[in-house]
Amino acid sequence: MKISTTFINVKKIIIGIFLLLLLSYLSCSRINYRTNGEIPVYLTPQKGHDKNFVVDKSVDFYLFGFIPERHAIFLDMLGKQEGFNEISKLEIYERTSVKDFLWMIISLGCYTPRTVVVSGWGTKN
Amino acid sequence: MGNKKLKFRFRYCFLISVLTIFIQILSSCGSNLVISSSRCLSKDTVDLNRVHFNDEWLTEFEEEQVKNQSTINKQDVQKFKLNARTHALFGSHLPKSYNFKICPFLNNNLRANDSTNDSIRELNITTYYSFKDVILGVVPIYSPRSIEINGLYLKDIH
DSSP states (O other): OHHHHHHHHHHHHHHHHHHHHHHHHTOOOOEEEEOOSSSOBBSSOOTTOOEEEEEEEEEOOBTTTTBSSOEEEEHHHHHHHTTOSEEEEEEEEEEOOHHHHHHHHHTTTSBOOEEEEEEEEEEOO | OHHHHHHHHHHHHHHHHHHHHHHHHHHHHTOOEEEEOTTOOTTSEEBOOOOOBTTOOOOHHHHHHTTTSOOBOGGGEEEEEEEEEEOOBTTTTBSSSEEEEHHHHHHHHHOSSTTOOOEEEEEEEEEEOOHHHHHHTSSTTBOOEEEEEEEEEEOOOO
C-alpha cells in the first residue's frame, strides 16, 4: 500500500516536470526587430560598408515567455552602440543556447531567455 | 508479485521521462532561426528606414536628418503584412538552423517582376510561436516558428 502511494506521488512529480518542460519548450517568446531612426539600416548591400560587426544579445523572457508579451530589438541602436553611421546586409540569428536552456530547466520555465546574434556590415566616420 | 509489477511500471515511467527530457534538450538547444539577407541584391531597395511624407510636419532634428532624402506622396505607398513559417525537425537540428532568406521572400510576394524599381521600406519583423506552431510543436519532432513582416511598399515613382 505504502509503495503504491509512493509510486503515484513519483508519477505525479514526473508528469508535472514533463508538463513544465513542455510548457517551457513551447514558450511564447515574441521578438520584434525594428528601428528607431537613429541610423539608416538596410538589408541590401551598400557601397562603402566595409566594416563587419557582430553583436550578441540575450533577450530575457519570464513565465514561459508570456512576460513581456513582445520584446523589441532596435537594430539601429545596436549599430550605433558599435560606432556605425549606417549598417547593411544584416543577419539575425535567433537561438536557445545551452546556458539559456539550463536557465529554463533550473527555473522550471520561470526564466526563459533566448540569444539573438545580429551581424552585418557598416560604415564609420 | 504486486511489488514486481509496481517496480516495472516505475522503471518504465522513469525511462519514458528521461527519454522525453532528452528529446526536449535536443530540440530546445537547437531551435535556431536565421533571418538572412544573403540573397539581397544591390538593385533591390529593402530597408528598415522610416519614410517621410510630403505633408508631414518634421522637427528641426528630423529635417536635418532627411535633408538629402526625397519625400514621398502618401498615394504612392501601400502597407503590407506578410506571414511566413519556418520548418524544422527536432528543434532545428534538421536543418542545423533554418535560414529564412528575406529578400527572395519579399520579391516573390510583393514585386510583380524582377525589373521593377519599387522599394520596400519601414520593415518590421516579428518572430513568434503562433497557436498552430504550439499545437504542431507539442511533439518536438516538428518545430515550426512564425515570422510576421510588416512594411511599406513604394511604387516606382521615377
